[in-house]
Amino acid sequence: MDGREKDLKFLLSTSxxxxxxxxxxxxxxxxxxxRKETEKELKESEERFRTLTEKAADAIIAHDFDGNIVYANxxxxxxxxxxxxEMLSLNVIDIDPYVDVDVFRDKYWNKTSSDTSYFIxxxxxxxxxxxFPVEVRLxxxxxxxxxxxxAYIRDITVRKQAEERLKEQKEQVIETERIRQLELHHxxxxxxxxxxxxxxxxxxxxxxxxVKDAFIDTRNRVIxxxxxxxxxxxxxxxxxxxxxxYIGDLVDHLNELYNVPNIDINIDVEDIYLGIDTIIxxxxxxxxxxxxxxxxxxxxxxxGKIEIKLYQNNNKNYTLIVADNGKxxxxxxxxxxxxxxxxxxxxxxxxxxxxxFEVNKENGTKYIIKFSS
Numbered sequence: 001m002d003g004r005e006k007d008l009k010f011l012l013s014t015s016x017x018x019x020x021x022x023x024x025x026x027x028x029x030x031x032x033x034x035r036k037e038t039e040k041e042l043k044e045s046e047e048r049f050r051t052l053t054e055k056a057a058d059a060i061i062a063h064d065f066d067g068n069i070v071y072a073n074x075x076x077x078x079x080x081x082x083x084x085x086e087m088l089s090l091n092v093i094d095i096d097p098y099v100d101v102d103v104f105r106d107k108y109w110n111k112t113s114s115d116t117s118y119f120i121x122x123x124x125x126x127x128x129x130x131x132f133p134v135e136v137r138l139x140x141x142x143x144x145x146x147x148x149x150x151a152y153i154r155d156i157t158v159r160k161q162a163e164e165r166l167k168e169q170k171e172q173v174i175e176t177e178r179i180r181q182l183e184l185h186h187x188x189x190x191x192x193x194x195x196x197x198x199x200x201x202x203x204x205x206x207x208x209x210x211v212k213d214a215f216i217d218t219r220n221r222v223i224x225x226x227x228x229x230x231x232x233x234x235x236x237x238x239x240x241x242x243x244x245x246y247i248g249d250l251v252d253h254l255n256e257l258y259n260v261p262n263i264d265i266n267i268d269v270e271d272i273y274l275g276i277d278t279i280i281x282x283x284x285x286x287x288x289x290x291x292x293x294x295x296x297x298x299x300x301x302x303x304g305k306i307e308i309k310l311y312q313n314n315n316k317n318y319t320l321i322v323a324d325n326g327k328x329x330x331x332x333x334x335x336x337x338x339x340x341x342x343x344x345x346x347x348x349x350x351x352x353x354x355x356x357f358e359v360n361k362e363n364g365t366k367y368i369i370k371f372s373s
Contacts, residue, residue: 030265041208042316055323059153062143067092067101070148079155081127095124097131108138109149124153133160185229202369214297217342220257221289224283228276238253240273243282243310251290258294262303269310272318278353278373282320285349288342289322289367297326297365323366335359 059076070088203215309321355371
């Protein structure tokens with residue numbers, strides 16, 4: 001009609017019809033040009049598909065709705081150890097021991113098209129039973145005029161081995177650093193103990209009680225720091241100290257040092273782990289307050305109670321309470337504006353841990369300290 005030449009194909013059918021007087025031959029002609037062109041395009045398309053996939057470096061298989069393998073390229077056969085004919089007798093469950101066909105069908109079949117792809121990581125099993133990791137890209141196409149899932153499969157054994165080696169190297173570096181820091185804590189602890197011993201020896205040369213007390217207070221502050229490094233070394237950790245264990249050891253040390261009779265010290269501390277930047281000033285803080293209570297709150301024959309509480313409010317907010325029922329602090333002393341070294345140190349340490357505090361002077365002395373870490 002438009003004047004252009006076109007190669008047409010017709011199907012000629014001849015039928016013989018017998019009537020009463022004569023026989024008739026009926027010829028019918030059907031234009032099958034479009035059907036032949038479609039068949040040719042499909043054939044060429046499938047030939048292109050096989051040409052592209054057959055020598056691909058990645059394994060490629062196609063399977064139907066039920067998981068039956070209908071195509072496998074040479075790489076797939078080689079990687080899995082099956083012949084081509086054997087591959088076409090397998091189901092995906094034969095090569096993927098972790099696949100559930102029903103789940104696979106529901107999850108991927110209806111959602112996959114020629115325009116969409118899904119990536120999954122899994123493991124495949126060779127004919128000899130060995131398992132190896134793979135990365136699979138799934139898409140859906142028509143093959144031989146039937147819908148199939150086409151899977152591009154890449155063996156990632158080498159990559160996984162490299163990742164594992166890298167992981168081991170990182171773990172080795174971390175372990176080396178951990179051992180180095182543990183040794184550092186051990187050395188610091190030993191050095192602090194030497195300083196403590198020197199302070200103790202030096203204090204014995206003085207007869208003035210005030211001077212001796214100053215040496216003892218300084219020694220206790222050093223010991224409170226030494227205990228932190230000792231705990232870190234014993235726990236084989238690098239970051240955090242268990243406050244319950246640490247405070248218990250600190251109280252035992254001070255109780256033994258001052259040896260105040262008839263004083264009941266109650267410790268109620270939650271299992272909280274704090275970093276070294278928080279636990280050292282916190283330990284020195286408890287050391288100052290508890291030392292003051294043991295030295296000044298009670299007379300020699302008096303019985304009394306000291307309470308230490310530490311609990312977590314929410315997230316990283318905490319409350320520390322150190323209280324005694326002793327004679328209490330003089331009313332004219334403003335703790336937040338005191339001129340004594342001990343009270344100034346208490347305020348400085350609370351500031352160091354980002355805290356705030358109040359002091360209740362009824363029925364003894366009660367420090368309530370709120371801080372975060």
